[in-house]
Amino acid sequence: MDVRKSLAAQAYTQTRSAAAPELQPHSAEDGAARFLGSFAETLNKGEETARAAMTGGADPHALVEALAASQTAVETVVTVRDRVVEAYQEILRMPV
Numbered sequence: 001m002d003v004r005k006s007l008a009a010q011a012y013t014q015t016r017s018a019a020a021p022e023l024q025p026h027s028a029e030d031g032a033a034r035f036l037g038s039f040a041e042t043l044n045k046g047e048e049t050a051r052a053a054m055t056g057g058a059d060p061h062a063l064v065e066a067l068a069a070s071q072t073a074v075e076t077v078v079t080v081r082d083r084v085v086e087a088y089q090e091i092l093r094m095p096v
Contacts, residue, residue, distance in 0.1 A: 035080075038073075039073050039076075039077055042069055042070060042073040043070055043073065043074075045066060045069070045070075046066040046067060046069060046070035049062055049063055049065075049066035049067075050063060050066065050067070
């Protein structure tokens, strides 16, 4: 094996690990909290944009974008809720 290739591989590994973000394990609660926080933030931005559009402070394009983002967020939350309910019902059907 060529020593230069080995040194290059080691340097690459060190550079890659230094540049890569360190991933920390997250619990399901942390993920749910971040998801719900993002959902609430999206809805708040939509409401603020709608208020601004009613008073003439926002253009119609921004309003349409905010409403589309809010609609997508609500549909996502409803889908997740439905999946959680399905999983819970499936667990209840399991024989003990």
